[in-house]
Structure formats: C-alpha cells, structure tokens
Amino acid sequence: AQSVSQHNHHVILSEAASLELGCNYSYGGTVNLFWYVQYPGQHLQLLLKYFSGDPLVKGIKGFEAEFIKSKFSFNLRKPSVQWSDTAEYFCAVNGGGGFKTIFGAGTRLFVKA
Amino acid sequence: SAVISQKPSRDICQRGTSLTIQCQVDSQVTMMFWYRQQPGQSLTLIATANQGSEATYESGFVIDKFPISRPNLTFSTLTVSNMSPEDSSIYLCSVGGQEFGEKLFFGSGTQLSVL
Numbered sequence: 001a002q003s004v005s006q007h008n009h010h011v012i013l014s015e016a017a018s019l020e021l022g023c024n025y026s027y028g029g030t031v032n033l034f035w036y037v038q039y040p041g042q043h044l045q046l047l048l049k050y051f052s053g054d055p056l057v058k059g060i061k062g063f064e065a066e067f068i069k070s071k072f073s074f075n076l077r078k079p080s081v082q083w084s085d086t087a088e089y090f091c092a093v094n095g096g097g098g099f100k101t102i103f104g105a106g107t108r109l110f111v112k113a
Numbered sequence: 114s115a116v117i118s119q120k121p122s123r124d125i126c127q128r129g130t131s132l133t134i135q136c137q138v139d140s141q142v143t144m145m146f147w148y149r150q151q152p153g154q155s156l157t158l159i160a161t162a163n164q165g166s167e168a169t170y171e172s173g174f175v176i177d178k179f180p181i182s183r184p185n186l187t188f189s190t191l192t193v194s195n196m197s198p199e200d201s202s203i204y205l206c207s208v209g210g211q212e213f214g215e216k217l218f219f220g221s222g223t224q225l226s227v228l
Contacts, residue, residue, distance in 0.1 A: 034216060043222075044205070049214075049216055094215060096211075096215055100158050100161065101158070103155040103157075105154055
C-alpha cells in the first residue's frame, strides 16, 4: 500500500540548532517527493521537491532534503533553525502524471528563541 | 502558481445538517482535489474533481456523503452531508497536476466543527 511515514510528530529545538526530520515512503514505481510547510495561520506551501537527478535538493529558507532510494527516505534538514521556522512540516509523495499525492502525518516544529 | 479562495473559513454545525464548501481558483485548472485533515493526522484525499466528469472518490469516501460539483475550470464545491461529530475536521481544496509541475497549491481550509 502507498504510504508516507514521518518519524516525529513534535520537535522542539532552540535557535541555531540543527534540524533533521525523517520521512520514509512506500510507493510503487517512479516517485516525486515533496516537503510542504504550514506556518501558523498560513496556507500549506511547497518547501522543496525532488523529481530526478541530484538526490540532494535545496529549497527555500535554507532547507534541503536528501533522497536515498535504497532506504525509501527523503529526510529534511536545516543546519541552523530560526524562530521563524516554527511550523508544521509534511512529507508527501506522488507518482506524477496527475496521480494523487499522499501525505505523512506531519511534524510540528517549535523553535525556542 | 495558483491562488485559491475557500469559504467558509470555519463553521460550527449541528448534527444531521449539511455544509457546502466553495473553492475558487484564480486561473483555469484541470485537476482539483479535496483533502481532509483531522487533528493529529495526515492530509487524506477525499476525491479528485475534474471538470466535466464525476469526481473520483478514494477508498472510504462516498458520493452520497461528500457530493462534489465541478461546474467549470475555476470552481468546485464539496458538501459534507448528514454531518456527525466524526466529520469535524479541516477540509482543504487544492489544485495540482502536470500544469503545476506536479506540486499542489492549497486553499486556506475550512475548519468544521459538528456538535
């Protein structure tokens, strides 16, 4: 069955700490991988995406993610978080061609100033 | 990109009633999606709505409970029928597909509470 698993539901960090959010997926065939973010009071929006090529992708606001095909993983990282990174982060996958997008349960990140 | 307006933003409804949620997009789009986000859970796709055809529902969701209209390429509605407290959730409209590089754009959501 198609699924996305996020390892942590809640993460609390101090400013300047490093961040890594885990994401594993189960999906047959070619995959497109995404991280979406929802800041407090705002719409869900795309943080970064991977379709093909370099498995290390860079997104907005200093975030990056690494696709490891052998581990079916797409972990999100940021070397030094800021208070403004407080948000909920969702890992997602689809098969392209307009196929449906499947989301993980989300990780709520709180960054202490 | 796409700008999506969704309304109402929130509502409190009585058990047994129905609520229709509207979704307006600022451009013509092929594929529109309705998601549900229950507290502490992932976004779950309810159905895909393509203009000119019946919506395609995911497992666990049926047309009688969640009828969807898609009268044109910029608008869709989702109705939550005969509501019960278990329907309390955030309902999200989104657009995506190849024309958007496979990524999704979301509306602001409708927070529904059923008493």
